[in-house]
Amino acid sequence: MSIQRQPRPATQADVAREVGVSRTLVSFAFRDAAGVSPETRQAIFDAAKRLGYRHNAAAAALASKSRTAVGLYLLDLRNEVYSDVLNGVRLALPQAGNRLILSVSRSIGGVDQGAMDSLIEARVGIIIAAALLDPDERVRELAQIIPVVSVTRRVEGVDSVYPDDRAGARAAVEHLLGLGHTRIAHMAGPPFDGHTVRRETYEQMMRDAGLTPQTAAADDFTQEAAERAASELLAGPDRPTAVFTHNDQFALGVREAAYAMGLTIPGDLSLVGYDDSRTARLRGIDLTSVDLHAVELGTTAGRVALERLNDPGGPIADMTSTPRLVVRNSTAPLR
Amino acid sequence: MSIQRQPRPATQADVAREVGVSRTLVSFAFRDAAGVSPETRQAIFDAAKRLGYRHNAAAAALASKSRTAVGLYLLDLRNEVYSDVLNGVRLALPQAGNRLILSVSRSIGGVDQGAMDSLIEARVGIIIAAALLDPDERVRELAQIIPVVSVTRRVEGVDSVYPDDRAGARAAVEHLLGLGHTRIAHMAGPPFDGHTVRRETYEQMMRDAGLTPQTAAADDFTQEAAERAASELLAGPDRPTAVFTHNDQFALGVREAAYAMGLTIPGDLSLVGYDDSRTARLRGIDLTSVDLHAVELGTTAGRVALERLNDPGGPIADMTSTPRLVVRNSTAPLR
DNA sequence: GTGAAAGCGCTAACAA
DNA sequence: TTGTTAGCGCTTTCAC
Numbered sequence: 001m002s003i004q005r006q007p008r009p010a011t012q013a014d015v016a017r018e019v020g021v022s023r024t025l026v027s028f029a030f031r032d033a034a035g036v037s038p039e040t041r042q043a044i045f046d047a048a049k050r051l052g053y054r055h056n057a058a059a060a061a062l063a064s065k066s067r068t069a070v071g072l073y074l075l076d077l078r079n080e081v082y083s084d085v086l087n088g089v090r091l092a093l094p095q096a097g098n099r100l101i102l103s104v105s106r107s108i109g110g111v112d113q114g115a116m117d118s119l120i121e122a123r124v125g126i127i128i129a130a131a132l133l134d135p136d137e138r139v140r141e142l143a144q145i146i147p148v149v150s151v152t153r154r155v156e157g158v159d160s161v162y163p164d165d166r167a168g169a170r171a172a173v174e175h176l177l178g179l180g181h182t183r184i185a186h187m188a189g190p191p192f193d194g195h196t197v198r199r200e201t202y203e204q205m206m207r208d209a210g211l212t213p214q215t216a217a218a219d220d221f222t223q224e225a226a227e228r229a230a231s232e233l234l235a236g237p238d239r240p241t242a243v244f245t246h247n248d249q250f251a252l253g254v255r256e257a258a259y260a261m262g263l264t265i266p267g268d269l270s271l272v273g274y275d276d277s278r279t280a281r282l283r284g285i286d287l288t289s290v291d292l293h294a295v296e297l298g299t300t301a302g303r304v305a306l307e308r309l310n311d312p313g314g315p316i317a318d319m320t321s322t323p324r325l326v327v328r329n330s331t332a333p334l335r
Numbered sequence: 336m337s338i339q340r341q342p343r344p345a346t347q348a349d350v351a352r353e354v355g356v357s358r359t360l361v362s363f364a365f366r367d368a369a370g371v372s373p374e375t376r377q378a379i380f381d382a383a384k385r386l387g388y389r390h391n392a393a394a395a396a397l398a399s400k401s402r403t404a405v406g407l408y409l410l411d412l413r414n415e416v417y418s419d420v421l422n423g424v425r426l427a428l429p430q431a432g433n434r435l436i437l438s439v440s441r442s443i444g445g446v447d448q449g450a451m452d453s454l455i456e457a458r459v460g461i462i463i464a465a466a467l468l469d470p471d472e473r474v475r476e477l478a479q480i481i482p483v484v485s486v487t488r489r490v491e492g493v494d495s496v497y498p499d500d501r502a503g504a505r506a507a508v509e510h511l512l513g514l515g516h517t518r519i520a521h522m523a524g525p526p527f528d529g530h531t532v533r534r535e536t537y538e539q540m541m542r543d544a545g546l547t548p549q550t551a552a553a554d555d556f557t558q559e560a561a562e563r564a565a566s567e568l569l570a571g572p573d574r575p576t577a578v579f580t581h582n583d584q585f586a587l588g589v590r591e592a593a594y595a596m597g598l599t600i601p602g603d604l605s606l607v608g609y610d611d612s613r614t615a616r617l618r619g620i621d622l623t624s625v626d627l628h629a630v631e632l633g634t635t636a637g638r639v640a641l642e643r644l645n646d647p648g649g650p651i652a653d654m655t656s657t658p659r660l661v662v663r664n665s666t667a668p669l670r
Numbered sequence: 671g672t673g674a675a676a677g678c679g680c681t682a683a684c685a686a
Numbered sequence: 687t688t689g690t691t692a693g694c695g696c697t698t699t700c701a702c
Binding site (some may be wrong): 014038052054055056058059061062077078083086087090100101102103105112118119120121122123145161212223252255259278279282283284285 | 338347387389390391392393396401413415418420421422424426436437438439447452453455456457458558587590591592613614618619620626636
Binding site (some may be wrong): 009011012013024055058060061063164166 | 693694696697698
C-alpha cells in the first residue's frame with residue numbers, strides 16, 4: 001500500500017469555473033467580504049467542498065498588502081508559563097480572523113536562533129514575544145523591522161505586557177522576613193536584560209532590612225541548572241534557611257538539591273517560587289509561589305497586538321498586572 | 336514615541352540591482368544552489384544585509400512546486416509528552432532545511448478544529464500528528480489529501496511511530512500483580528480510536544489472571560477529569576488497592592483525589608502512571624511510570640517524515656519502540 | 671453584484 | 687556562470 005495524493009489541488013479558479021462566476025467572487029466569498037449574494041455564496045461553498053478546495057495561505061499572504069498574521073515567539077515549552085501565555089493569546093484572537101503562527105526557541109540543546117527569523121520570514125504582521133533573551137536595545141531594533149509585543153518582560157519603547165515583578169518579589173521576600181528568616185538566599189537566572197527585576201528587588205529588600213543578600217545564579221533557565229547551583233549554595237557555610245527563586249522551575253531544582261542533601265522543606269529550608277505553576281499546587285510539592293497570571297498576560301498581549309495591527313502609530317502600550325503570593329506548605333517560621 | 340517601520344521591505348530584485356546581477360542569482364545564492372561564484376555570493380549576502388532583505392517564505396512556498404515544510408500537530412501543550420515530541424522532531428530536521436510549522440490543537444477550552452486546517456492551508460508537505468483524536472478512518476482520509484505521520488498512535492495504512500503500548504501496559508499491570516494486588520483499577524481516557532490499547536491490555540491481563548477488570552474513564556484528557564473520575568472510583572465499594580492510569584496526568588489526578596480522601600500512596604493505594612514525565616520524577620511525587628521515550632518517538636517521526644517527503648510512494652512506516660517501566664515509590668506490596 | 675486585469679516576491683525551467 | 691521568461695494562487699483596485 002502506498003500514499004495517495006490528489007493530482008492538483010483545486011484553486012479558486014477551479015471553483016469559479018465550477019460555479020460559473022469570476023474568481024474575484026470566490027475570493028470575496030471566502031473572506032466573507034461584502035458583495036456576494038447569499039445564493040452565490042452558498043453555491044461557491046458547495047463547489048469548494050465538492051472540489052476539495054483549500055485556501056492557500058501562502059498565496060493569500062503574498063497577494064494581500066496588509067499583514068494580519070500574528071507570530072508568537074515562546075522561549076521554552078517546558079516552562080508552563082509559556083504554554084499558558086499561548087493559551088492566553090489564543091483567547092484574545094478572534095476564532096476565524098488572524099492566523100497565529102507559533103515559534104519555539106528552545107529545543108533540548110539550547111536556544112534556536114532561527115526561531116525569530118522564521119516568524120519574520122512568514123511575514124507576520126506582529127510578533128508577540130514571551131521572554132526574549134536579547135538585550136533591550138536589540139529588541140528595539142527588531143521592533144523597528146516588525147512590531148513586537150513583549151510579554152512577561154518590559155522593554156522601554158516597545159509594547160510590553162508584564163507582571164509587576166517588583167511587587168511580586170517584594171511579597172515573596174516580605175513573606176520570608178515575616179516568618180523570621182534572615183539568611184534568605186535568591187536563586188537567579190543568567191543576567192539577561194529584563195530578567196533581573198526579581199533579583200534586584202530581593203537584594204534591595206535585604207539591604208533595606210539590614211541583611212546581606214546572597215544571590216546564586218543558575219547558568220541556564222532549567223531545573224537542572226538550578227539544582228546544580230543550589231547544591232553549591234546549600235553546601236556553603238551559613239546555609240540559608242530560606243530561598244526565593246526566580247521561577248517555579250528553579251524552585252523545583254532547589255527542592256531536589258535540598259532533598260538530596262537530606263534537608264527537609266519547610267523544616268530546614270523555606271522555599272518560595274514564582275509562577276504558581278500546576279506542579280506547585282500538587283500535594284507533596286505544595287510550593288509557596290507568586291502567581292503572575294500568565295494566561296491573562298497572554299490575553300492582554302493578544303489584545304495589544306490586535307490594537308497595534310489596527311493602529312501602527314498609536315502610543316506604546318505598557319501594561320502591568322500585580323502578581324499574587326500564594327502561600328502553601330513550602331514555607332514555615334524560622335525555628 | 337511610536338513604532339517605526341521600513342517603507343517597503345527589500346526584495347530579491349532590490350538586492351540584484353544593488354549588486355548588479357540577475358534576480359535568479361540572488362535566489363540561487365539564498366538557497367545555496369550550485370552555480371554562484373563565491374565572490375558573487377558574498378556580494379549578494381552583503382547587499383542583502385545592507386538592504387535589510389528578508390527571504391519571503393510565502394512567496395517561496397507559492398513559487399516552488401515541491402512542498403518541503405513539515406507541519407507538526409500537537410494535541411495539548413500541557414501534557415509534557417507533546418513538548419517532548421516537538422523537541423524530538425526538531426532534532427531530526429536539519430538545521431537550515433525544512434521549515435517546521437507548529438499547530439496546537441488544545442487551548443484551555445477544548446480542541447481547536449482549525450488547528451489541522453491551518454497546517455493544510457500553510458501548504459506543508461507533510462503533517463506529523465501527535466495524538467489525533469479522529470477515528471482511524473478520518474486519519475486515512477486526511478492522509479489522502481496530505482501525507483501524515485502519526486506519532487504515539489498507530490493508524491493502519493498511515494505512517495505510524497508509536498510505543499508498544501501492549502508491552503507497556505503489560506509491564507505496569509504485571510508489576511502490580513507481582514506486588515500482590517488483586518483489586519487493580521484502570522483510569523482510562525475517553526474511548527477514542529487508537530487510544531485504547533492500554534485499557535484493552537489491562538482488561539485482558541486482569542481476565543487472564545482470573546481477576547475482574549475495573550475501568551473508570553475520565554471524560555477528557557486532563558488531570559482534572561481524572562481527579563473527578565477517581566473521586567468516584569475510590570469512593571465506591573471494594574476500593575481498588577492499586578490504579579494503573581492511561582498517563583501521568585491522570586495519575587496526578589488520581590493522586591490528588593486519593594489524598595483528598597485521606598488515603599496515602601503507596602500505603603493505601605499503589606499508583607502507576609504512563610509517560611515518565613519530569614513531574615513523575617520529583618521527590619514527593621516519585622511516581623512509578625512507564626517511559627514511552629517521547630523525545631525518541633519525535634525524532635523517529637521526523638525522520639520518517641523526511642523519508643516520506645523524498646519518497647511519496649514508499650512503503651508505509653510502522654515503527655514501534657518498547658516502553659520501560661520505571662519503578663519508584665508510588666507502588667508497594669499489598670499489605 | 672459582478673468581472674477584468676494587474677501584480678505580490680519568488681522559483682524554475684530554459685537559453686545563452 | 688548568468689540572464690530570460692513564465693507562472694505559483696491569491697487579493698485588490700477599478701470599471702461595468
